[in-house]
Every structure is written in structure tokens, then in C-alpha cells.
Amino acid sequence: MALPARAGLFDDDEARKRVDALRIDHEARLEKLEASARGQIELANQIESLKAEIAKLRGQLEVMTNDLDQAQKRQRDFYVDLDTRLRKIESSAQTADAAPAPAAADPANETRDYEAALNLLKVGKTKEAANGFVAFIRAYPKSSFLPSAHFWAASALYQGRNVAEAAKLFNKVVENWPDDARAPDALLGLSNSQLELGDKRGAKASLEKILSKYPSSPAAQSAKQRLGRK
Template identity: 40%
Template sequence: MRYIVALLALWLAFPAHAQLFSDSDARKAILELRGRLADQDRALLQRDAELAARLDRLETAQRNQLELANQTEVLRQDIARLRGQIEALTNEVATLQKRNRDLYGDLDARLKKMEPSNVTVEGRPVAVDRTEQSSYEAALAQFRASDFKSALSGFQQFVARYPQSAYVPVAQYWIGSSHYAMKDYRSAIAAQQILVDRFSDSTRAPDALLSIAESQLQLGDKRSANRTLGRLIKEYSESEAAKVARERLPATR
């Protein structure tokens, strides 16, 4: 390009010497210059087109990147929102699960209280109400703790509240035993007599007769004690209480 411009400058600067070239040579040189200029123009146009296309591609890529960045930001916000919703739902589920566990636990506890409990009373398996069992065991615990007054009240309330309970014969025996422990021998005799009269087939009946005899001896009534021990030996001869009665019998004569 600089070469062509220099030739043109020389040719324009020295018109007087233009005649040194023949017309054909001048025409040829001009045509050659025009050809070169045309080639350079085409090259420049092609390069401009290539640059324009490249710029367009860059702008398109930039727009795509910007759009992608916007989409990424939208996705990031959506993910953050979903995470928050998931966390809230997780907390809600955990709360509901705890509430259900507490509810089921409470229902289970109530059902267990209502369901009969299988226990052995006087050597026989029986089903008793759990509240009934708890009431009996509470009174028995008081007796074992030597709180005989509270035990007496507990067993009396139990018999009144659960008159059909399998525990009644045993509770009646402990009523008499509580009276005896508090040295109320007449009340002890009356309580044990109820057991013997109403529940003669109870395993506690022999013990009740022995307790009656002991109370009679404490009251100084040897004759009654002798009759009671004799009845015990006759009616419950194979019982452990009968063995004790045989040992005590001489003291009543």
C-alpha cells in the first residue's frame, strides 16, 4: 500500500516527466494500480466482514452468557426458596411425628390401664383391672412398710370398690392382719371371720382361722382359741397353718 501511494505521489509531483512514459505504459501502470487498489478494497471489505461477523458472534456469546447468568441466578433463587420450603416441611413433619408419638403413647398408656392384667392370686391365674391391681398393691406396700393404719384404710376401700375382685379374700385377710398389728384383736377376729365365712375355699382361710385363734389368746379366751384351732386342724388338716395349730393347741388347755 505504501508502495502504491509513493508511486502516485511521484507521478503527481512531476507531471513534466510524465511524458517520459509512453501512454501504454502509463495506462498499464494505472490499471495495475487500480487492480491492486481493488484487491486491497476487497481484502479490507472481507476483513471488515470477518471482523463484523466475529463481533456479532462475540455479542451473541455475551448475550448468551448474560442470559445464562440470569437463568443461573433465577435457578439459584429457586433452589434457595425450595431449600427453605423443604426445611419448613421437615420441621413440620418432625413436629407432627412428635405429636403423633405423644398421642399414641398417651393412648397406649390409657389402653394399658384399661386392659386387664394377668396375675396369679392364691395360686390361680386371673385377669384383673390394672387400676384395681395398683390399688391393691399400694395398700399392701403400706402394710409392708408397717403403716398399718393407712394399709387398713386402703384395703377397706379396695374391698368396697372392687367387691367382685379376685383380690378380695386376700385383702380381707390383710384387713384382719392390720387390726391385729394395731392390737385391735376384736376387730381382727371379726375381719378374719368374714373371710372364713365367705371364702372358705380360699388359701387364706386356714391362716385366717389361725389369726382368729391368736387374737382370742391375746384376749385371754383360751376356750375359744382351742375350738378355733381344733376347727383349723379338722377342716384344713394339710395346710401349713394346721401344723402351727397343732403346736399351739396345748397352750389353750
């Protein structure tokens, strides 16, 4: 009678061991699944965080780009308005001091044509402005506006991506009117053009020329920054 009791006890122990083994295996699998799920959740959170950071950086970049565009526009408008006022003063002074010349061009037409081209540039019509300044240069070869006409023609061509022609006109300002107030800015424009044309050595030489010939000009500050000097 004792043998069947032992057999039953043995069977119960084996069953418990198997149940325990299955439970342990099940718990181990659950832990792995939970660890995997936690890892996926953490990865998803990291991805969302990166997406938010990228969106934030894009927003900041858009704001900075817009601010830069507005600053460049304000600077261009400032130069255009300043140029108009200066040239009106110069024209008035020269008209008052100059002796009458029978073959001279009509000052009224000269001023009108110059301001017409300048106004085209002011509203962003770069192609029309460039054509207007080039026509002015041909029509009034002895005009006191020639340095400015060449400078603004070059600026309009540069903005219109005709960089090679812009470089030629910037260079004419530097060579023909080195004492003009626009000569330093013309050198800066020439450097920009040379850089876009792949002439890094020439671009650097133009910046160095600004520092040597026009060290007190606003263009010299830009030249120092580009050359990495203090």
C-alpha cells in the first residue's frame, strides 16, 4: 500500500517543478518584452524630441533669414536715398559754380534720367535699373554722376546675377575715381564678385586694398571681418 503513495508524491513534485519552470520561463519572456517595449518607447520619445528640436531650429533659421533679408533691403534703401540726396546737393553746387557751356547736356534731363534708374533699383527692378544706368553712362559721358552711375549699375548687375559684368563696372569705379566716396564700397562689391567667379586670391587682394587705402571707411570694417582681422 505504500508504493502507490510514493508514486503519487513523485508525480506531484515533477508537476510542480514543471509548473515552476514554465512560470520562470514565462516571467523571463515578459521581462524581455517589457524591456523591449520600454526601449521602443524611449526611442520614440527621443525621435519626437529630435523632431521638435529640428522644427525649432528651422523656425529660428527662417527668422534669421528674414531678418537678414530685411537688413540688406534697409541697407540698400539707405544707400540709394543717401546717394540721391548727395547727388542733388553736388549737382546744385556744380550748377551754381560752373560757367555756362553751350554744348553741355541739359542738367534737368541728366538728373531726371539718373534718378529714374535709381528709382528702378530702389523698387527691386534690377535688370531695368542696370539698363538705365548703362544708357545714362553712354548718354552723359562727362556727367558728375558717372562714378555713382557705374557703381549702381554694377550693384544692379550683381543682384541680377550678371556677376562678370558687375565686376567690370565695380573695377572701373576703383580705377577711374579712386577718391570718390563710393570707391571703398566698389572694392567690396568687386571682392564679392571675384569670390563668386572663383577668384579667391583676387577677392582677398581687393579686401586688403580697402584696408590699406580706405582704413576709416565702413567698407573697411566689413573687410576686416571677412579677413578675420581685429
